[in-house]
Amino acid sequence: MGVVSVLLSVCFAVVIASIFIPATFHASGRLVGKYLRGASRTRRELLIARTAKEQKEYEERVNTEREVRRKDSDEWEEVEGALVGSAANGEQAADQDWSGIIGFFHPFCNAGGGGERVLWEAIRATQLRRPEAICVVYTGDHDVDKSAILKRVEERFNIHLHAPSIHFLYLTKRDYVLSSTWPRFTLLGQSIGSIFLALDAFQLLVPDIFIDTMGYAFATWLSTILFPDVPTGAYVHYPTISTDMLDSLSSGGQGIHAGAGVGLRGLLKRAYWHIFASLYSRVGSTIDVVMTNSSWTQAHIKSLWGPFRKRQNTTTNQDTEDISVVFPPVAVADLERAIHIDEQSEATRRRDIVYIAQFRPEKNHEMILRAFASFARPEIKASKDGGGVIIGRRPVPRLILIGNMRASDEMRVYTLRVLARELGVDEYVKFVPDAKWEAMVEYMAQSSVGVNGMWSEHFGIGVVEYQAAGLICVVHDSGGPKMDIVVDVEGEPTGYHASSVEEYAAAFDKALSLPAEEALKMRLRARRSARRFSTQVFGEKWVRRMEELIRLRRQRVGVRGL
Template sequence: MMSVSFFVYSLLISLLVSYVFLLAAVRFTGELVGSYLQRSSRTRRELLLDRVATEQRIYEAEVEENGRKEADDWEEIDSSVLGSAANGGKADQDWKGVVGFFHPFCNAGGGGERVLWAAIRATQKRWPEAICVVYTGDHDVDKTTILNRVKDRFNIHLHPPTVHFLYLTTRQSVLSSSWPRFTLLGQSLGSLRVAYDAFTLLVPDVLVDTMGYAFALGLCRLFFPSMPTGAYVHYPTISTDMLDSLNPGGQGLNAGLGEGWRGMAKRYYWRLFAWLYCVVGSTIDVVMTNSSWTQAHIRSLWGPWRKTNKSDIDVVFPPVAVEELVSKVDVSEDSERKRGPYIVYIAQFRPEKNHQMILEAFASLTASNSKYPAYLGETPKLVLIGSVRDSDDATRVYKYRLLARELRIEDSVDFVCDASWTQILGWMRRASIGTNAMWNEHFGIGVVEYQAAGLISVVNESGGPKLDIVVDVDGKPTGFHASTTEEYAEAFKRALSLSPEEALAMRYRARKSAQRFTDRGFAEKWVKNMDRLIQLQTKATLEAGAGAKGSLCNDW
């Protein structure tokens, strides 16, 4: 008996020692690779600094010659309200480091991209000497084209000399089409390849992921243990809601797929992936989430794994053009007479946005032949506004057009693809309802835009639209929630049946609700979190310098 116990005890000790040595070997190898990458990117870094200096001189010369100012009149953030630096003083406004923004699809034109550009703008305003580098796979567009689209689509004006783009060659590794099986794990492993690609181009001083690739930040920590990392999480890659969706009656793209041996295998696979996701999430220094719903999920996943000094998981609501919409879209008795029974859905043409449900609900609405006196008998119209990222999106739009024809509503449905901001504003002024059909949408920037424009929202009864956005104001509703096709059709009918007085009162409440999600509110919270990363970077630099001096003294 004693010999058996001794054998088991020895085996456990051996496994533990092997694990410790393996972990040490992985860390040593990772830091060795990181050291190589830093050395190999020094030349590119010097070239980048020279290019920034050259572009700045050209920019200043053009400003002086033409007598023009930056078009952006956004109010600069007061540095005095920010945190302190590592030495106890104010954080250095003249910090000159490089911030890397990991966003392989930066030209997609969606809400996630608005966060990216608003974050860069806030960083530029607070640290004008810093260089913002975006790692992207959009090889078909140059810097000028991207920045022009940012102005046209989001009305965000960036300072061109200090924002630069490094082009990835491995972006296909994170496409779902590249991983027809084990998609979650495949895309996450693919992000490791893309992150390595980014580091071969340039090693930044601070790395921020604004797209949801936590594994990329985990690789960064392996290669560069002292480099601060930050994540802006739009939605968890996996969540308890996803696991629950496998049950009969579940919702989402995997609803009810947990039956049988395949379903059981899928459950174990997802749980294993969730464990890996928690491990990499625990390595991130600063975590921001875009909503209360996302925060709750990230806290439940990453919170128990994170160290005490990394326990903060902050809600930073995405920036929405609330101020501009309020100034450019009138909400009054006069504007009420200019609105029609139009329903707009602003969303990328992706499967999870569930355009099909809205088309079917609209068909049910029109089939009822209801009359809406407030709109002088005018018939309802559905307007689908969204960006088309690739051929898959284009195919999806084509199928939606066919569906509209099958439902016999093609004459009452407009598809507005890759709309400019001017076009969107035009529909905001004319429409009465804004809708959203995605289940468990993490936030819902489009819904806030609806509210700021005075539209009555009809949104899915889940996620951010339910918890954070379409909530009561002054004890009264700002819109309607729905889950099924029938509920959406009924909600559309109720919204269109409101009297002019009731509709206008709800529009005022919606606009009041939207004031919680301004550009300035986002910028202030972003800068406070970014300041934490720069403090960590400054501290690491000081410690590295002190260590180098100590080493020289010891050698002497």
Template sequence: MGFFPIFISLLAAVTIAFAFAAQTLRVLGLPFAFQRRRTSREKRILLLDRTAKEQERYEKAHNQDKDDEDDWQKIESSVVGSAANGTKADPDWHGFVGFLHPFCNAGGGGERVLWAAIRATQKRWPEAICVVYTGDNMDKDIILQRVKDRFNIHLHPPRVHFLYLTTRYYVLSTTYTRFTLLGQSLGSLIMAYDAFTLLVPDIFIDTMGYAFSLGLCSILFPEVPTAAYVHYPTISTDMINSLNPGGQGVNAGSGSGLRGMVKREYWTLFAKLYCRVGSTVDVIMTNSTWTQAHIKKLWSPYRNHRGQTTDHDIDIVFPPVAVEELEEAVQITEASEQKRGPYMLYIGQFRPEKNHPLILEAFSTFMKNRPSLPTWRNEKPRLVLIGSVRDSHDQRRVYKLRLLARELNVADSVEFVCDATWPQMLDWMRRASVGVNGMWNEHFGIGVVEYQAAGLISVVNNSGGPKLDIVVDIDGKPTGFHASTADEYAQGFLKALSLPPDETLAMRHRARKSSQRFTDGGFAEKWVENMNRLVQLQTSRANR
């Protein structure tokens, strides 16, 4: 018997064992669950005491009434709905909401979702306490200050607490040289166990994509409602199909040969595990049409079998974008056009999937072949790469990108802005003309919406959220351009920078109109609607 049949047999056995382990784990986990509930009561008392003391200090420091602390308007009670027993859901619900987000200080679009979700929760349920399970062992004031600087989101500090995980190592991709997806997913079980040893919340929400942690919660603590905000599926049919010749993405075309066959079977079996775990989640939110379609395809058959499907199952909740603030801060007028240059702006974390090398190659092609651009008074085009640098791996990526820019002879026309503050980003969005996105199957694309709100003409990948939800025709006319290859991007840059002034201004206005579908207020309303379902479930289960 060869290696391949043995490997597949072993993997299938692991899959079957995992699939039927829930009841065993529930029984074996009873002593742990009982102990965690008792310990959590003690932890709650400590957190409540800390909250009261911080609230007292906060009020003294601000010397103002609670209603004046923030000019955020409350979400209307019309979205509150009814509780399971037919009565109105309690607006004064004061439970603990646990958010699993081990990289909460990363500064990306996923983090903006987290902080906007906490802000919406605080405004709707001001007595609730939001707890973030994170591996970023930093002082609370430092984290919340960065939230203000990076996202301009102001939270009520006394009712936000951070519980620090010591097991984040187990969900890092670098921890596993082989079978990374399975390793990270099993590692998330260890991390979730770590979280529950710190505090068992009343509601448990994963905002980073660790679905297995929600499955563990549903097994050990069935009374705790769970929710997933899915930025992208851990595994998808697109991902499996990318192994085929001509596929796209990090693993494009790697499905040939023995190793490719093993990977394909491994991913297929892992997808079945992922689907089973997804069937246990109470409330599911996805960030885009693309993500919703994939999660429905993966999870709905299993959820139907378990009777989990509801009228609101797998809801689209578009991520929050600072559209209103950008509209106020960035003008789109004939006068403001004089302040813009032929600058191309790429806002995105320095991660491999963002495909910065493709954009550098496209920019190099554009610079070699571009004709004169009289509209821009012969100003020299520039490519500006803005992104957060999370760790040493990101630092190495930036270093390699700088080297690539030199190899492509465009280093003098490329600028790197690492860990930019919100004012810095605003300044560049006022000055730039084009917004760029290079990621294949970007699940949504908050940066692209920011481009549109600032009036930038987008040149984005012809896939995922940017294609399906964001850079779409408005009033029957385009708001930007789609591309897949370096040559297509270069052509997109040329088209965007060669438009006549009147059409440039008209497209900027259409782009802004498009962005108005993705406001902070729209996100807050949808978040509260789904959060209310969780509060209803928690109240109902607690009263059993």
């Protein structure tokens, strides 16, 4: 608790100073920033030299620079066309040579989840649009080097990055943002930890543009204090705190904090959350460019950050929505190429249900297991009563649970295995931890239903993958899956919503009982809907917001190309 107490005390002093003596506080921050910039100058020079060396070696391997650029140019041609005239006064050619350093703050970059897909596609889009820029990822994954990280990106997401212009700087204080470090006041503690983790990053290197892609608003706030000339951006997957979370404290609420606001202790927790929400709103208002991953996240961020941002007038471009929705990139095109949806493929699909999600508490695997057991037990009994013969040509479905698994998740998976055995469905539940992309595609191609069980899922990349693969979706009746993804197309449904064990079980039965013709029509509608979330659409929107940050950088330093 010693470290925790010290950090809490330091944070309290910082907050008090920023509120009551802002001029002195900001002046002190600039002095610290100047020191950090000087201390990291040597590393900056070495990084630039290393990039040039690796680029030269790369070009030698492919013979000429023309061959190096040709593939990327062809790949990005449609996006480039969409960006013509996006620069101020229609200027475009003069902007091609920006060679600054863009820092991506993503301490868990090797986790392999949906948030990481956003990071890698963002870097890929940046590399294609700004080939002279250097992308630096601040990460705490000390156990893997650059080549191993990039190899996993290719295997997990089928994303190929240009290695010479991407580098990784390793943080030493990642434990400060773990919930286990803060058994009390977890939200505030992790936010405080992110401040110290960002300071750790700036000691390594001060970038020209700083972008948080994990949701650490307090880290970007520190950047604005230390380096006023460094534009900041944030891609928000979900708000650290939201009105839904506050509502969940009430009796009958949903989520992992359901009912925690009851009694005296609950009142104190509610007051603490409201105070934290106020702090979160203030630090969020300092970020220059804000992107959210869904309409649900946008609504919450607008309600929290919006009023303060209007006061500070932080909008970077009057023609651009201040807090915009940039849907996460999904490998829709890859899935369309890999999986056919027609009468022939319909005949080859099994009656399996697949759930692609990291093995975390909020993903609610337990509820999905119970719902599957409720639905499948009658079919299992019928099959066994028939001596193993499939009754009515309806094979007993399987529940396939696919997800990346951290060391801390191993006990959770073990508990789920035990629960499956207790529910009598362990023979029909398959766990596939740390599956590669090819394996996931194969499972989606062979299955019929894709399920999502998280309450207030901020978006749901896995759900879009289901749709692109032609799976009939059964998702929680909340958040992004409800508002943005599993919506009607041409007045017809693309899946089902549920919020309880009984509703999920009923939805499984509906989805797996559809006549073949109706099932095929729903799969095709879902695929058409998924095209709204392609990597190309993401790339176009990401680059537009990145251009704003580059323009801001040039305005603040007063020279071009820095």
